[in-house]
Amino acid sequence: MELLPYQQQVLDDLADFLRHLEQRGNLKDAFQAFWHQRSVARPEPYQQSIPRVPHVCIKVPTGGGKTFIAANAIHTVFEALNIYRRKAPRAVVWLVPSNAILDQTLNALSDPGHPYRRKLDSLFSGRVAVYAKDTLLQGAGFNAAAVHEQLNIFVLSYASFRTGNKEGRKAYQENPNLDGFVRQMDPAEVLAETDESALINVIRSMKPLCIVDESHNARSKLSLEMLENFNPGLILDLTATPRTKSNIISYVDAAQLKTYHMVKLPVIVYNHRSAKEVVSNAIQLRNNLEKQATTEKEAGGDYIRPIVLVQAESKTGKEDRSTFEDIKKRLLHLGIAKEEIAIKTAKINELKNQDLLSPTCPIRYIITVNALKEGWDCPFAYILATVANRHSQVDVEQIVGRVLRQPYARRQHQNLLNNSYVLASSADFLGTLDKIVAGLNQAGFSRRDVRAAEVAEPSTEPDAEQGQESGGSRGTVSQPGLFDVPLTPQDSETKGAAQSLAPLETTPLEKTDEGNGQGNLPPGGLDNAADNLVAGMLEHAEAQSRKYEEQAGQDNAQGIAEEVREKMHDFTISGPFQEQLAALRLPRFYIRVPGMSLFEDTFLLNKEELLKGFRLGQADSRIDFQTIRDDAYQIDLEEVGDHDYRPSFWKLGSTTRERLVEYLIALPPESRKQQVARRLCDLIGNMYPIADQEVKKYVRRIFEDMSSEQIHDCLEREYSYRDKIKAKIRELAAEYAETLFYQWLDADKILLQEDYILPDSIHPLETAPAVPKSLYEAEGRLNNWEAKVINEVANLDNILFWHKIIERKGFCINGFLNHYPDFLIRTRNGTTLLLEAKGDDRDNSDSARKLKLGRAWAAKAGNAFRYFMVFDSKEVEGAYRLEELLTVVGGL
Template sequence: MTLRGFDGTAMELKDYQSRVIKDLTDFLSYLEELKDIRAAFRTYWDDRGATRMEAYKNNVPGVPHVCVKVPTAGGKTFLAANALKPIFDVVVPESTGQPRVVVWLVPSLTILEQTERNFADPTHPYRQRLNTHFKGRVEIYGKKSLLQGAGFSPDAIQGQLSLILMSFDSLRARNKDDRKIFQENGNLATFDVLDADLLESADPTALINVIRALRPVVVVDESHNAESDLSVEMLVNLKPSFILDLTATPRNNSNIVSFVDALALKKECMVKLPVIVYNRPDKTEVVNNSLQLRRKLETLAIAEEKITGKYIRPIILFQAEPKTGEEKETFQKIKATLVKLKIPEAQIAIKTADVNELKGVDLMSRDCPVRYIITVNALKEGWDCPFAYILASLADKSSAVDVEQVVGRVLRQPHVVAHQEPLLNMSYVFTASNRFMDTLDKVVKGLNRAGFSDRDYRAVLESAVESKVPDSAHPDLFAPPPPAVPEAPATTEYPTVEEEIDVERLQGCVADGGTTESESAGQPAVEPDTTLEQLTAHATEANQEFTKKAKDADSSLSPDLEARMNRYPIKSIYLEEARAIAIPQFFIQVPAGGFFDEAEKLALLEKENLLKDFRLSTCDTSLNFEGIDAEAYRVDLEQTGKDDYRPSFKKIDSRQKALLNAHILSLPRDSQVKNMAARLAEMIGNMYPIADREILAYIKRIMEGLTAEQLHDCLERDYSYVAKIKQKISELSTDYCEKVFGDWLTTEKIVTSPSFKLPEFIAPNLMGPTIANSLYMSEKKANGFEERVINDIANLPNIQFWHRNIEKSGFRINGFINHYPDFIIRTISGKIIILETKGDDRDNSDSVRKLKLSNAWEKQAGRQFRYFMVFENKPIDGAHKLADALGLLGQL
């Protein structure tokens, strides 16, 4: 199903958004495997080389609480909508039959209304994505409908995704209205709330207790607003099973699992970067430059629309300086100044804390005339208009212009495309300040608030722009500034706007006019000003440099992440040869995806391709549970113990477990089988790409074959039974993959193609000792036998360099299993050797599969490539003893 954006274009995940979802899914895999939040977080980052990542902060004990750092305009809401399915696949698998409930928290009523409107709209991409992931069974609830119990009952929420939208204040309970969710509520009496779920400060029938009983997944939008002790208490009160934070500016208690950099957004045309910051001599020139640039942008936008059909109406945000007691007068005077310049009043709007002339106005509509918005700091989170291009500060010259709150509002890119005219791909800030460096600091802070940095703006100083000497007949609006004066002390005396902005000097800037295209909506074209040309030339040059940087950058590695890694480069003497290496991997032909395109393309072979027609529910169910001994029983007892870092959705209190077991045993056998199958399927969790329903059906068949005594034993030792069943499923699926892989090789459905490139930097979590001829400045630590092997190989006279392959991020032989060999070696003659070591004392149960896959790879890879599996003394068939391997390698 293809989702459509606001302008009808397809709305799919951008590359960086897909990477965020993969990051989250990878973390969830670690969580499933280790069943310890702290260990999962540490291992997740260690395996990626981010050894300087801060330790996990256990904000809500027993609840995984992670954060995604995404800059403003990065599509946080769409990301969260896509994140819900992988989270629920782990937290509440479909096979459990339990309700799937989300509490989606936002910081303001503005954002709440906007979010509710979008999710309730069946044509909106957010809702379409939820419908796709949850089979169309999605219901949206606001606080009011919940309190009334409207469509919210145990039967209604069964089998659907229930999305509850609330503001932070609803849960902080500061006033009487917000207290309602903590008060008695007969409308919710049909919900069965256990004593263990009750919040002491709330009535047993209160909405908050119903939510607690449902163990929701919590999404916290703009989570930097929810760091206080009160906000953490708010999260604890919800008794969530999982918490996902989304913010541009994570706080100190955030557990970040994915970073998105500004360059990734620029590459995907999500933002108008860089921000070009101009410092002008006075406020008159701020207004003049802003008006002329806006007129130029609209002229360019009209011309571009004729080619692309995409409508843009550039808007200026005039930011007045707050002056106690005079705000209303100040805004009205700015508006009066613009009207004197013959700008139609309909094109001007005021948006302040007290005056909101934008309420109900669709700024993106072609019918909307607004081109100028006057504000102070009222355009905060939740206000959004991609047409806002220019921020013009009218603060005093002696002030460091406080653009921090507003600069993020001019960053979003219209239509999310690269416009043909470069000036339409940037945003602009004009100021007139003697404290320009302080102003730039405010710009940086504003970018920081939006999730960007000091790398994302370019300053154009007055010295970079030539100005003409003014004359009385035609005053120059771009004259150099007067000499700098000492910073003025704070004062309560303010000159009026009329005294600071010389309307007479601006008369040539905006003239009479209608709204024809040639006159650019009330502003007829005038002879281009040379200074404006210089300013836009600087902007164009900055855009070219920034765009190239975005194109060339590794957007998967943000500076935030890089700062937490120990990175080591390829040694310069090997760089040329290393860059030339492309190690083959297995590929499969897949449809190209074009609407009318019948052609196919190559895609990296994954296990999910091989398992496409795998039906677990029909597979062999023979299992021997007799081997579950006392040691395994001890493990079962430990799994039910208390641990603040064990995910609460994986915990079962021992007393509750005993009661639940007794209840199940009191049921008829069919019901016992059904309940046990559901419990074990939930404990097994996600085994993608095998469907939950296939796992449930398979386990049910196993349960049906158990005796009454075995069913009772399974209830007591469920973790041990789960381990055996999961191992059986893995073996069955791998056997199936191996057969399909062999068939596809025979029929040439699988091919090899040069693919894997050695990265120019690596970030090993543990550094090994210095061994001759290593490819990188430092290599990942190897175990004892591995170290001995590579030391012997590295000292062979024909070896040019070697590299310790990094599992999960390095080269893999992809097939019916993913095999990450230990070493990649290059000989002086150019042979590439892939080497796997196996100690005689190790469990080598997977060695046969690895060798079979690797032999198939070697046959397909070509004469340049060799594979060796090396044992110390006792090789399996087809592998080598170390001494024999050294003799062969020395001859290559």
Template sequence: MELKKYQQEVINDLTQFIEELDSTRHIGQAFTNFWESKGITVQSLDNDFLKPYDNSVKGVPRVTVKVPTAGGKTFIACNALKPIFDSFPLDKPQVVVWFVPSDTILKQTYENLNNPTHPYRQRIDAHFNGNVKVYDKEALLFGQGFNPIEVKEQLSILVLSVQSFVETVRKGLPRAYRENENLAEFATHFRDLKANLDNVDDTALIQVIAYLNPVIVIDESHNFEADLRVDMLNNINPSFIFDLTATPRNKSNIISFVDAIKLKKNNMVKLPVIVYNHQDTTEVLSSAIQMQKTLEAKAKAQEAKGGKYIRPIVLFQAQPKTSDDNVTFDKIKDSLIEIGIPENQIKIKTANKDEIKKIDLMSRDCEVRYIITVNALKEGWDCPFAYVLASLANKSSSVDVEQILGRVLRLPYVTKHQEDLLNYSYVFTSSNNFLNTLDKIILGLNKSGFSAKDYRIKEQQVESKIDTTTGKGSFEDLFGKQQEQPTPTTTANDEDEVEIKVDDVKELTGSERGTSQLEDILKLAGDTNAEFEKKMEELDKEDNLIPTELKEKIKSFPIKEVFKEDAEKEVIPTFHIKTAPSLIEPDNLIPLTKNLLLEGFELDKQDSNIDLTRTASKMASIDLAEGRKDEYVPEYKYVDNHVKEAFAEYLTTLTPEQKINQIAGRITKIIKKIDQIPEPQIIAYVKKIIGNLNSEKIAEITNNESIYANMIKDKIEILKEQYSEKKFDILLDKGTIVCKPLFKFSKKISPKKPIKSITKNLYIQEEDINDFEKQVINEVANLDSVVYWHRNLERGKGFLLNGFINHYPDFIVKMKNGNTILIETKGDYLDGSDSQQKLRLGEKWASKAGNNYRYFMVFKGEKLDGARTVAQLIDILKDMK
């Protein structure tokens, strides 16, 4: 099973945050930098969910991913483990505490992660070379395969419930807090680690977990608001906390949003939700039965044309009359049978009666089409065949659909079905106070990570409380500003009994009125989806770096009307490379990326001369001076000395060749993945560098692996750049690399710090600029020859001059003679490779883009050969009229 595009984007976000963390060594700053790279300043954002970093768990990165129901949270978590552990010191134990919200999900998660054939486990095995073991609480308490030697050699995943560790239950001294001779080895092995909890034995499971400094994965973290307190997390002594939830809390440090539109595009969910309020329970039953038959007929027709097997299921939800609810639900079942539904198609699932416990609802042999429940089908119950949620509550009763609405949202087989009706979900109710019911539906969508934008309603009453003709109260402003949620005005009447008039249901089902009502529902579904699809197409054209949920919170600025027509025609060339023709690219041209230039690069054959004379102690002192200056520094960056001592002692037992192999392997792991370079080549290259060093230098490298690994990595990056540029020049001369129009201006931009004080800016407000940039563009903008200018945005949002490096020039300027000018500004003379490379790339681009394109690098004072001063630039541009 491969990651969906949006799931990969989540992993990319996590990786980017970790890279910022490695760079800044400050959790709060890394979080700020991460969002600024997407054009969002969290300090100034007015919202309830994305705020400056909350540092409740001191010194431990804690981040949240918002993923709606059916978004594949567990699979995302499985893929998140590798980038997290890759950021840790080499000898840190690879231990995960995987917290789940309920016994049902605990059982499912343990079984799936422990099953070698399950996609979750297969992905983890692939990332950790199959050295993986999954434990439940019982295995941990009895030390079954859980010991210091096993833990050192593998990834250990501990699947647990929070309830086992909450402070409030310690009065009864649960087993996790008791002395445990089965775990005594851990206390001896981790001798340098101090006990984390007072008055708890060193051999207790909670204490052992604290020794191991685990990564914590929290599935459905919103369910732990009460139990998962800061003191409880500190007791476990985590190194990294990764939260996944559909509904983040106020203090969540969200690094990635997955919204409904992404799930819909990837065929994960049945959206939109079609909500239809009937006049009474009779109509609800009739519509539910007819809809089930209609959907099943569509499913059979689709399967006959090669589609997959689907048997649509209706969830009938009613409220119990008494605490002993069997009578009420058996009565509903009897009524459905009397209506004509075969008994084997009806099952009851309540707190006291579970008729689906051992049934595979997705099996072709299963006959179940109707399930009667209250709220027993919550998280952990998963059947994509559930299509219709029908409330059988009396008109005066509260409808608690929010508890199970998420159960009908998952799309069967994660694929768009040929029969459109099989791509939506349906909610049928009958309520005098539909606003109250609607509030419950919105709440149910919210609990599942969706919003009031993702459904469509219609009320079948004489005096409708919802304006269904205009769509007010639905998603008319799909993915725009949310409507205010209605306030409940009625409460449930526990004495109400579900009333089913069997004869009335029989009469209505199949009658002209019943048929008309069903057609009304089907038309609503079709019209709704057309609107939904249209909005999806519009959103595809917008800036996708900013999550949909944040777009309305961030100021965006359109192109000025005076420049709109000209700007829409502008298409700026970028570099493309010729490849073998394909169905996707019949012209065999694809945008050039740096990695495509590394084809044929063999690292182990490159120059291995590198200056290793700088003492590690001097380099390390800089690092240590910044360490622990405040509680935002990630604690996991510091490795205990006994770990280094143990490895040094181990090396003494090896031959010189074995010693070099060990050190090269460890340094390669610290260097981690380098694009386009296989790991064996990196190992061979490291061996080439350290193979002839004396024993004293080898010992120094052993004690300072990360420092020397970074030095070697820097050398490799230089070699890559040199190779890429040579390859670029050769392919450019051969005509294999060409310039082809590609970049178009966005309709709107969202600058981090807008400015508006300079004339002829393309957008109503542009991105902020420094003093020298302001001097340059002010003089340029005031030339009669200039039509408009734009401050180019970076990080994937603006024009990328792609080549052997990625270069985002500072300004794009349009001239009256039709020329398009790229300007890069440099305040002072910089004899650095970056400026020289940018200038070389810019000049090559201008020579290939065509006669209407120019590139200039401008310096304030002394300049590089080929660059310009401000005066020289103005003299060139002034005549381009």
């Protein structure tokens, strides 16, 4: 199981924040610098919950893979912490809010065959131990020697360490099973009024990473006290709905989840006139979806058996079995087989020992109230049918997220299988929609992820008072209660009411003339009117799904979460240029992949693809370290800012460092080399996409021939050695990727496709002075040379507009490196220019590579695209001086 791009971005954000913290040593400053680097002009101030402990949050909607991200984040965090702390074991306190999620997480992390555990084993060389609280209290397989040799994960519930209950107090009591840990403890870190051997003190001594799942449930005073008692090195919150005062460092947007087929969006909502109609249409809709799923399977696709969650109405907050039985009778009456129906409530569990994903499982309908609200995920759940009296309050908030996960995290060819559905019957449709949106909010989504319609045609079935059922060729059934609700005049007055609910797509559904002939109901189970109505629902769902996917693709291209955008400068395209941009598509490099069909597939080129065959362990390991002998690298960070924000552990103290050097020098020569090589690998950290094992092999080779004097010098200047080695690795990787890129380009394995659309708005942190003909209302900051160049170019008569490309955020030429030219320029005759402006003081080794790449891009793109590099006075082959550039560009 590999990380999806948005999941990798979350880890990159976390690593970047930790780098800012390393450089500044101050939480407040690091947090602000982190967001300024992302063009957020008005970041929220850092909120200190526990003095001197970094406490950050990641926002991931339901279905986005929070647990998998967290498993990978453990490695990212310990890469940073290992630079500063060498003796403490690698320990993780993984906190969850409920027993259901506790069991789910514990099983996933403990099972050697589960993807989460396999990933942890890969990251930590198979040395991973996972403990529940009972195991820790008993000391079973948990001892002072073993914890230093492995990653230790303690999966605990919030309540299990809160001192306000009996179960929580066990962790604060004397425990002879843990006496072996006492000798390793610093007495100063023992919690007041507790015995040294108490489990809480054992965990405190490890200074663990605390991962707080569903962290919005852990914001109370008691919860923060519990977290502080763990003496954490860092706290990482995971939630779909961060509370105020959360220090969010990464947002995952719903558009990204849709793009990578993690969720079924949009949620298509239909309002009906009665509970009977909800059930009837849920059956017909489900049958249509199953027919499409069968078609998908026959074409070689996945097995999917769409499931309806029938949400019963709660009777004064109590579980009423008669309500569930009424629904079950209704389903049976409409031809549903008994074995296809299961009830799951707080007291009844007919899902026990059922594998809902198995092709042998018959269940297609699950009747519940809100027992599935957490710790339960079945991607075959497609339809939430809320069954309540017409004028009852509909409480869907806790369960609407249960239908969101996409089966197999793959897009299905039958597009209706890529959406989820909610069917309700409410006189207050707007109020019901508000509750559905509230449920989506709890899952990390928003109003834009919903499309709603009112089923407003008059009913063709007789009133329930007359004792007849929908489509009733099976005779009459007397069922007082849930389904015997007489229709009232106001039931038909809601037609079109939802149309005013902006920004949802809300339209009344009209009955279609022809049914689609799908479904497998028995004769007489539903009449033609119901069949036609469902056909209209499906047609509406198809249209809304396509519209949503188009919008999600645009949002994803921007790469900016809705919450972040509010805190950024926002400059839109100037009015005169909007029409000219409608057809502009910038070419990017794609890799050609021969398909199994008559057509070829392509995907966007990235450097990772070029480095798949790179073997760093076998590359040149000669590095000149003589140039750093006089380098006085500053180990201790300068004291800055408010000391309350400064993490106490975030630098290696001089005394600790001296002891570490003495220890390493005292080792035998071979052991010393191994330990120092390992230390340098820790400092180098992740060099994705180069595998950690390749980096380790390479570093070991560097140290093989080092003398004792060189090893000692490395210990004295380890950061300088680290920088030298990383620079060498980057250079070797760049050379390999460049060579392969041009080979593939010559072999037509790489081609250009015009696909990049300029965004409607940009968000620079700092803006440029006014220069005529700028594309946006304001452009990003310019240095003196850039300002001079673009002012001269913009004043040429043939220039239509110009745009300052923002580094790492705007358009790039995606070759063996991602080259972001300084400017995009458009001439009046439709020629598009990319221009890199290099001041003489800013020339670097990448200039020649960028120039060669840019010219290769222009050659492949055709005559409508050009690339130029301009210097002030330096002579660089293939580049222009400014006066030469103006002559060439002025003639286009």
